[in-house]
Amino acid sequence: MHMTKIGFLSFGHWRDVPGSRVRSARESLVQAIDLALAAEEVGVDGAYFRVHHFAPQQAAPFPLLSAIAARTSRIEIGTGVIDMRYENPLYMAEEAAATDLISGGRLQLGVSRGSPETALAGYRSFGYVPESDDENGADLARDHTSVFRRAIAGEPMANANPQMTGAVGSLAITPQSDTLSERIWWGAGTRATAEWTAEQGMNLMSSTLLTEDTGVPFDQLQAEQIDRFRTTWREMGWEREPRVSVSRSIIPIIDDESRHYFGVRAQVEGQDQVGHLDGGLARFGRSYIGEPEQLVAELAADQAVREADTVLVTVPNQLGVDFNARLLAAVRDVFTEVDATPAAV
Structure with a gap:
């Protein structure tokens, strides 16, 4: 029987406003650690975090992920996604x-070009200027990702200093983690990008929106994206099985508090939405409330959920850990029942 991995995806918001239980950056970080611990205790499989810059959200994932790693023993830790336009690939x-x-x-580790951001081309302020006429930095993100992946795979990245090493040669980044290369995911927003992801040998991460629209429901469009990814993966002849997350x-409305916060939203957020993003049509997936x-x-009727091995559940982190x-x-518990439900023919 197919068993779906369940992870949470936190945007890490904080705001000192009435109703918020996360009022500062420190509270956001400390509560993220506590939520990962609680998630592991209740049998959740992954703790994932969005990365945003120039915004009251988590921006530096590795200190947070390392802290969670040191306090947990089983749960996967990850990102969804790191905007590679901002990254120094070797330091990363x-x-x-x-x-x-x-x-x-x-x-x-989920990486990609990232989503529309608060800053205007903020990656330029970090010192990264695209060489090509690349308005949104997509090529820059892919170039940084290529260097990063070669570095974690152990390729030489610098010439040795013979005065220090006693030899002429080249040096790889240290430390190395042997299988990390197999656990890099690309956040793909289109069917074509999913095919490119498979060509590169990365796992597929697909979010609650796709930056294209064909008129079919979101789950069907995303299921087609997944199918194209897996077809291309097989054609490339990669030896390992890829992973796919949505x-x-x-x-779930389980008590008075969840009904208070989300009961009304269930009436208005149960349908896909189509809008404009980055100059084109985009389809946003519905909420399940x-x-x-x-x-x-x-x-159980969501075609993309059925096709994925991992579902990342976006959490309202400002409502606190409990x-x-x-x-x-x-x-x-819901997904235990979903996994036991026969797929529709």
């Missing part, structure tokens, strides 16, 4: 390998 390779070694090989907003029995039926720990325990 050192940080990623160190974090993976601390975790014992539990790092699942993100979903899932809120309702009683657990209702969610089992709806998620609320989200209860939410995740309920989601885990």
Whole structure:
């Protein structure tokens, strides 16, 4: 029987406003660690974090992931996603390998070009200027990713200094983590990008929006994206089996508090939305809000959820650790029932 891995995906928001239980950067970071511990205790499989710059959200993932790795023993830790336009690939390779070694090989690293951002071409302020006429930095992100992946695979990245080493040669980044290269995911927003991801030998991470629209429901379009990824993967002849994750907003109504915050939203967020993003049409997936029995039926009918091996559940982190720990325990129970439900023919 197919068993879906369940992870949470936190945007790491903080804001000092009425109703927020996360009012500072410190509270956001400390609560992220506590939520990962609670998630591991209730049987959730992964703790993933969004990365944003110039915004009141988590921006530096490796200190946070390392802290979680040191406090947990089983749960996967990851990102969804790191915007590679902002990254020094070699420094990131050192940080990623160190974090993976601390975790014992539990790092699942999602990378991509990133989403629309608060800053205007903020990566330029970090010192990274595209060489080509690349308005959104997509080529820059792919170039940085290529260097990063070569570095974590152990390729030489610098010439040795014979005065220090006694030899002429080249040097790889240290430390190295042997299997980290197999646990890099690309956040793909289109079917074509999913095919490119498979060509590169990376796992596929697909979120709650696709930056294209063909008029079919979101789950069907995303299922086609996954199918194209896996078809291309087979054509490339890669030896290992790839992993595929999809993100979903899932809120089981299990008590008065969840009903208070989300009961009304269930009436208005149960449908896909189509809008404009980055100059083109984009389709946004629906939210799943309702009683657990209702969610089992709806998620069992979601074609992309059926095709993925991992579902990342976006959590309302500003409602605090206790609320989200209860939410995740309920989601885990829902997916136990989803996995036991026969697929529709």
